[in-house]
Amino acid sequence: MKFLDEAKIFIKSGDGGNGCVSFRREKYVEYGGPNGGDGGRGGDVIFEAAHGLNTLIDFRYRQHFKAKRGENGRGRDMTGAGGPDLIIKVPVGTEVLSEDRLEVIADLTTEGQQVTMAKGGDGGFGNARFKTSTNRAPRRSDPGWPGEEHWFWLRLKLIADAGLVGLPNAGKSTFLSAVSRARPKIGDYPFTTLHPNLGVVYLHGEEFVIADIPGLIEGAHEGLGLGDRFLGHVERCGVLLHLVDASQDDFLEAYKTVRSELAAYGRELNHKPEIVGFNKIDALTEEMRKERLSALKEIAVGEVLMLSGVSGEGVQDVLAGLFEHIKTDREDRSDTSAPQESEWDRSWEPAEAPAPEVEPDSETSEP
DSSP, X not given: OOOOOEEEEEEEOOOOOOOOOOBOOOTTOSOOOBOOOOOOOOOXXXXXXXXXXXXXXXXXXXXXXXXXXXXXXXXXXXXXXXXXXXXXXXXXXXXXXXXXXXXEEEEEOSTTOEXXXXXXXXXXXXXXXXOOSSOSSOOOBOOOOXXXXXXXXXXXXXXXXXXXXXXXXXXXXXXXXXXXXXOOOOOSSTTOOOSOEEEEEEETTEEEEEEEOOOOOTTGGGTOTTTTGGGGGGTTOSEEEEEEETTXXXXXHHHHHHHHXXXXXXXXXXXXXXXXXXXXXXXXXXHHHHHHHHHHHHHOSSEEEEOOTTTOTXXXXXXXXXXXXXXXXXXXXXXXXXXXXXXXXXXXXXXXXXXXXXXXXXXXXXX
16 A cells, blocks of 8 residues: 555535425415425535544545535425535544645544534525514525535644654664564665554553654755655654664764754654664674764763664663653653544634525425
8 A cells, every 4th residue: 555644635515405485385274374494404524533544545536525415495394404424534643734734723643533624504594484474475595505615735644652763774674673563675775665664562561653764864854865754753752763873984973964854854853752772783893882882872862772673682672761751651641631622713714705695586386
């Protein structure tokens, strides 16, 4: 399945049904009077975070979503049926952005969470609504109110507890395959990983999710390499594992490059808790390990741990360190979590003009 984390779609809720002009005409009923029913309400457009989805690829082949309109009213005071709601299923972790991509309108982070993004139009009144003591035979009915229509951007941010960052060929995919059942592509050339991968880690009866994203290079925030667009997938993580290739000569510059790219990306990503994994130590002698580890600790922001994804040395210590930060993050989230509103704020939108009134020409019965 191809991975896609951004998509632009158009949604429109259903229009309301039209009201009906009708009069009761029965034998032996002298004063029948108006009995035109109201139109039905149009269907809403609802986004739902669904289980089992991890990409927005479905929205590449279908970009327009329209809910059904309500049925027209009928005689004998029969109200038209309402249009069914249109439920659009998206992966957990999907953000809904405005068309200009400047405002996050909704963030679906919980499975089953629903957000109404477009309300259906109300049905128009039938002529029975306009009966008065001075107007006993009204021939007026209202059309249904139009539904709402919007363009939205969908942006997927994977739900993971820990995120892997580092230069290309730092050993991120190897580490992920060593600690989980994920099988990302592994090669001896840069940019083997072209899209994020998730792996579930089981540790002492507990489990957590690690996200592996494509490697960063100097100038990624300016679009070099694969850019920094995939960094959004580690924004939700409670801790970052920054892997540094211990076998390369300029390992200090490699660490500084990634840290500068995290700072340039912003959104507090460079302030997240971080564990620096000094990877590929199986390629170093004991003396070189101590010398390089000492040099890295002098400039590193977080705790530095040595490991080798190939031999497994030090991997369990790294996982234990990650899980300590993850437990703290989970506790903080549970304390500060609050239920999200089921409907987004439309206060910025201009008020809708009232629906035009339609005066029927004939005095006929039911439509």
